[in-house]
Structures are given as C-alpha cells and as structure tokens.
Amino acid sequence: MSQLAIGLMSGTSLDGVDAALVRFTGDRPDVELVGFLTVPYDAEDEARIREVTTGGTTRDCALLHVELGRLFAAAAAALLERTHTRARDVAFVASHGQTVWHEPPRASLQLGDPAVVAERIGVPVVSDFRSRDVAAGGQGAPLVPLADAVLFAADGRPRTLLNIGGIANVTWVPRDGDLDGVIAFDTGPGVAVVDAVVRSCDRDVRFDRDGARAARGTADRTVVQRLLQAPYFDRRPPKSTGRERFGDAYAADLARVVRASRTQASDDDIVATALALTIESIADQFRRWLPSDEIGQVVISGGGARNPTLVDALRDALPGCTVTLFSDLFFDGDAKEAVSFAFLGWLTMRGRVGNVPAATGAAGRRVLGRITPA
Ligand SMILES: Nc1ncnc2c1ncn2[C@@H]1O[C@H](COP(=O)(O)OP(=O)(O)O)[C@@H](O)[C@H]1O
Ligand SMILES: [Mg+2]
Structure with missing residues (x-):
C-alpha cells in the first residue's frame, strides 16, 4: 500500500x-x-x-x-x-x-x-x-532524529547527519540504529549569523552566495575562540536553540567585537569570522558530545551545504571524517x-x-x- x-x-x-x-x-x-x-x-x-x-x-x-x-x-x-x-x-x-x-x-x-x-x-x-x-x-x-535513524542511517555503521540551516543540528545514529543510543542536538549557529552579517553590509543581499565573501575575508580566530566560551556550547545535550540566541542581535555583536579587536577589519573579514564560528562550533560540539572514534560518515544537508566555502572549511575542521553531501546519497x-x-x-x-x-x-x-x- x-x-x-x-x-x-x-x-x-x-x-x-x-x-x-x-x-x-x-x-x-x-x-x-x-x-x-x-x-x-x-x-x-x-x-x-x-x-x-x-x-x-x-x-x-x-x-x-x-x-x-x-x-x-x-x-x-x-x-x-x-x-x-x-x-x-x-x-x-x-x-x-x-x-x-x-x-x-x-x-x-x-x-x-x-x-x-x-x-x-x-x-x-x-x-x-x-x-x-x-x-x-x-x-x-x-x-528530525527519528527520520534520521529510520530513513537515512547507514546499515551496520554509525552515521552522523548534520543539517546546516539557520541553526545547525546534528543526529548521531549508532551502528545498531538503537534509538536510545542516538545523540542529537543543535550545535549552534548554522547560516543565520552569516546571513545576518551579510545583510547588515548590504540590505539587498540575503546571503553570501557560494561563500564568496567569506572566501575573500580573513576570520578573526581570537574572536571565534572567545565566542565559543559561551555557556550554550558548554551545556550537555539534550539542547536546542534558535534565533533568540543566535539571531540578528548576536550577529551585530559579533561584528562589533571584530571591529573592536581589529580596526581595519573589512566587511568580508566579518563574514569570514561568522562562518568560522559556524564551522568551529560544529567541530567543537562534535569533539565534546559525539563518540570521537565512531563519528563515521558525516552527511550534510540544508542551505549551508550549498556554500562551498563552508563545506571546504568543514572538511578541514573535521579531520579523519568523511564529509558527504546528503544529495549525493539520497535526494536534494x-x-x-x-x-x-x-x-x-x-x-x-x-x-x-x-x-x-x-x-x-x-x-x-x-x-x-x-x-x-x-
Ligand atoms: N548558493 C548558496 N550559497 C551560499 N549559501 C546558500 C546558498 N543557497 C542557500 N544558502 C544558504 O542556505 C540558507 C537557507 O537554508 P535552509 O536549509 O533553508 O535553512 P532553514 O532551514 O533555516 O530555512 C540561506 O539563508 C543561505 O544562507
Ligand atoms: Mg529554509
């Protein structure tokens, strides 16, 4: 039927x-x-x-x-x-x-x-x-974890499904697919902060198409490390978040902090810093809360997977993991x-x-x- x-x-x-x-x-x-x-x-x-x-x-x-x-x-x-x-x-x-x-x-x-x-x-x-x-x-x-475990898991191997929308969320499915063993939570910002920073530079633009601006800029690593000290990243899952925490006000603060730390920072540097925060927070949350030797294949979806600068940076930040596009395994x-x-x-x-x-x-x-x- x-x-x-x-x-x-x-x-x-x-x-x-x-x-x-x-x-x-x-x-x-x-x-x-x-x-x-x-x-x-x-x-x-x-x-x-x-x-x-x-x-x-x-x-x-x-x-x-x-x-x-x-x-x-x-x-x-x-x-x-x-x-x-x-x-x-x-x-x-x-x-x-x-x-x-x-x-x-x-x-x-x-x-x-x-x-x-x-x-x-x-x-x-x-x-x-x-x-x-x-x-x-x-x-x-x-x-989404039930769908991840039932529809998109790997047979007999662990798999990590990472959706990068405005907020990024991860589902780790253990090799036996057991629901009690699933680890899933929001890692923090996906593309919402990058989008907000890009818009504040140019009102008519909705996002950093193909990651061009982030690729031109240089991220302020000190600022990223400081932002990663926020209590949300320290909190043990279950946890979830939204625009209330990682929205426009947060993006405006990030831009201010970058400008304060480096007076010559360009708009592209701020976009690059916002993107680096997305990447580093995902990598940080993987290290803290996922079983490091069993991450398996990382399968990415959501609008962030359309940003090649983001995907390349994610591959660099997750050494030892295979990062695969969801579209290559299933559908769009x-x-x-x-x-x-x-x-x-x-x-x-x-x-x-x-x-x-x-x-x-x-x-x-x-x-x-x-x-x-x-
Ligand atoms: N070609 C692209 N280049 C860079 N980013 C893109 C591209 N296409 C989509 N995006 C990003 O994807 C976002 C939308 O992703 P989506 O998965 O729909 O998020 P949400 O689930 O939060 O609505 C856009 O706001 C933009 O940041
Ligand atoms: Mg959307």
Missing part, C-alpha cells in the same frame, strides 16, 4: 517555504521524494516574520498566523500543480510551521494556521509537532526537513510516536502534533 503526502517546512533562515511531495510505501516505510519546491518569502513577508520573532504585537501575531497559513497552502498548491497531482490523491499535509519563539524547555511556538491549509487544499493537516514533546518536559527539538538535501516532517505526519496519522527522548529530553515517547480534519 502506498500513500502520497506533502511535507511543509520553513526554517530559521526565513528564506521561504519548502514543500515536498512524498510517497510512503509499506509499514517501515519506504520513502520516495516525488517532487520538491521552495517558495521564497518576499521581502514584506520576511519582514513581518522578523517583526513577530523580535517582539510584534498580539495582533501582528494573529495576522501572521493566518497569512503564513495562506503561504503554506499556496506552496502546497504550487507543488501539486508542478507534479500534476490532484489534492484528492494526497492523504495528508504535514506542516511544521514557522517558529516564532523557541525557549526550551518552556515553550516553542510555530505559526501558520493549519485550518487555512485544510480549507484550501482539502486534506487533513498534521501540525504543531513540537508542543507535545515540550509538554512532556522535552526541548521540542530536534525532531534542501528537501530533507520537509520530507522528515512528512514522515512525522505519517506516524501521527497512524497514532505512532515521533519523538526521540534521548534527543529532546522528554519524559517518554509521544505521538506528536494535532490533526485538523479535511
């Missing part, structure tokens, strides 16, 4: 909505990516999200909830059109939503009204995946999180648990999310 579903994801980079059409076959299940697209946010939508994440009003929040519901529905509709698929052939939509506040273990809030998606697409919508894990004392994040790495949430939706629709307590710190395994009927 096979079933089609749509996974919708919008991450901390605020770059746009990722939509994946996924076919599930069997009970394990086998997962096939049928189609994928990203609908970029326009400048106005992005500004509205940014405003709510940094202290908008209740009204801003309510209006954004509905507006994001429309944008998510539009992304799902565009995907159906692109793949020549009828909505009635889709079993459900799994929608992660847009995180606007993540303060574990107290609260994690995603916006994007599932009622709007259900109304416009006409299929059941699974949403709000994080809150049940938080209610059970967990971080509500990361939630930008679709990985949308596919993973489609999988979590598939589990919820069957009443099956979706969290990994070893990763989130929750008191136990839980069925995640809520279902909005068609």
Whole structure:
C-alpha cells in the first residue's frame, strides 16, 4: 500500500517555504521524494516574520498566523500543480510551521494556521509537532532524529547527519540504529549569523552566495575562540536553540567585537569570522558530545551545504571524517526537513510516536502534533 503526502517546512533562515511531495510505501516505510519546491518569502513577508520573532504585537501575531497559513497552502498548491497531482490523491499535509519563539524547555511556538491549509487544499493537516514533546518536559527539538535513524542511517555503521540551516543540528545514529543510543542536538549557529552579517553590509543581499565573501575575508580566530566560551556550547545535550540566541542581535555583536579587536577589519573579514564560528562550533560540539572514534560518515544537508566555502572549511575542521553531501546519497538535501516532517505526519496519522527522548529530553515517547480534519 502506498500513500502520497506533502511535507511543509520553513526554517530559521526565513528564506521561504519548502514543500515536498512524498510517497510512503509499506509499514517501515519506504520513502520516495516525488517532487520538491521552495517558495521564497518576499521581502514584506520576511519582514513581518522578523517583526513577530523580535517582539510584534498580539495582533501582528494573529495576522501572521493566518497569512503564513495562506503561504503554506499556496506552496502546497504550487507543488501539486508542478507534479500534476490532484489534492484528492494526497492523504495528508504535514506542516511544521514557522517558529516564532523557541525557549526550551518552556515553550516553542510555530505559526501558520493549519485550518487555512485544510480549507484550501482539502486534506487533513498534521501540525504543531513540537508542543507535545515540550509538554512532556522535552526541548521540542530536534525532531528530525527519528527520520534520521529510520530513513537515512547507514546499515551496520554509525552515521552522523548534520543539517546546516539557520541553526545547525546534528543526529548521531549508532551502528545498531538503537534509538536510545542516538545523540542529537543543535550545535549552534548554522547560516543565520552569516546571513545576518551579510545583510547588515548590504540590505539587498540575503546571503553570501557560494561563500564568496567569506572566501575573500580573513576570520578573526581570537574572536571565534572567545565566542565559543559561551555557556550554550558548554551545556550537555539534550539542547536546542534558535534565533533568540543566535539571531540578528548576536550577529551585530559579533561584528562589533571584530571591529573592536581589529580596526581595519573589512566587511568580508566579518563574514569570514561568522562562518568560522559556524564551522568551529560544529567541530567543537562534535569533539565534546559525539563518540570521537565512531563519528563515521558525516552527511550534510540544508542551505549551508550549498556554500562551498563552508563545506571546504568543514572538511578541514573535521579531520579523519568523511564529509558527504546528503544529495549525493539520497535526494536534494534542501528537501530533507520537509520530507522528515512528512514522515512525522505519517506516524501521527497512524497514532505512532515521533519523538526521540534521548534527543529532546522528554519524559517518554509521544505521538506528536494535532490533526485538523479535511
Ligand atoms: N548558493 C548558496 N550559497 C551560499 N549559501 C546558500 C546558498 N543557497 C542557500 N544558502 C544558504 O542556505 C540558507 C537557507 O537554508 P535552509 O536549509 O533553508 O535553512 P532553514 O532551514 O533555516 O530555512 C540561506 O539563508 C543561505 O544562507
Ligand atoms: Mg529554509
């Protein structure tokens, strides 16, 4: 028996909505990516999200909830059109939503009204995946580890899956694939700080395309080492973070500190320093919290994997590890999180648990999310 579903994801980079059409076959299940697209946010939508994440009003929040519901529905509709698929052939939509506040273990809030998606697409919508894990004392994040362990692990060998979005998160799957042995957490900044630094240099640019600026600049290693002293890096997993810690204000501080330590620092040097922080924090967190002789293959996905300067620097920072692109093993790495949430939706629709307590710190395994009927 096979079933089609749509996974919708919008991450901390605020770059746009990722939509994946996924076919599930069997009970394990086998997962096939049928189609994928990203609908970029326009400048106005992005500004509205940014405003709510940094202290908008209740009204801003309510209006954004509905507006994001429309944008998510539009992304799902565009995907159906692109793949020549009828909505009635889709079993459900799994929608992660847009995180606007993540303060574990107290609260994690995603916006994007599932009622709007259900109304416009006409299929059941699974949403709000994080809150049940938080209610059970967990971080509500990361939630991709179950997908990593079930769908993307290596047979009989350990594997480390590293997704570099706005925030970077890692899942280490032991050789036997045992969920209790999984180690997963957010390592810290992915590309959010680099993006913010690049924007502060040039308002019209959203990110450092192909890592060109970082490659031209010289990182301030002293500043990077100092930033790595922050308590977050010292904290033992389970742990997760977001724009609340590594957002625009953090990036502005980083730029200030670099300029204070080296008065002739160029904009490119600041971008290079932000990128070095991403790389060094990942390497540092691997050394501290992963079993060093069993890291195995490091498989990278997310927008950061599209930045060759980042990928090269990561290879240098992880000597002895093989760094492989997720896209070379499976499918477009930008679709990985949308596919993973489609999988979590598939589990919820069957009443099956979706969290990994070893990763989130929750008191136990839980069925995640809520279902909005068609
Ligand atoms: N060609 C590229 N060169 C450099 N960086 C890129 C490129 N394409 C995408 N990115 C980076 O990827 C980010 C988006 O990654 P994504 O995985 O969608 O993150 P999130 O899950 O946080 O939304 C962009 O903000 C940008 O920093
Ligand atoms: Mg994104």
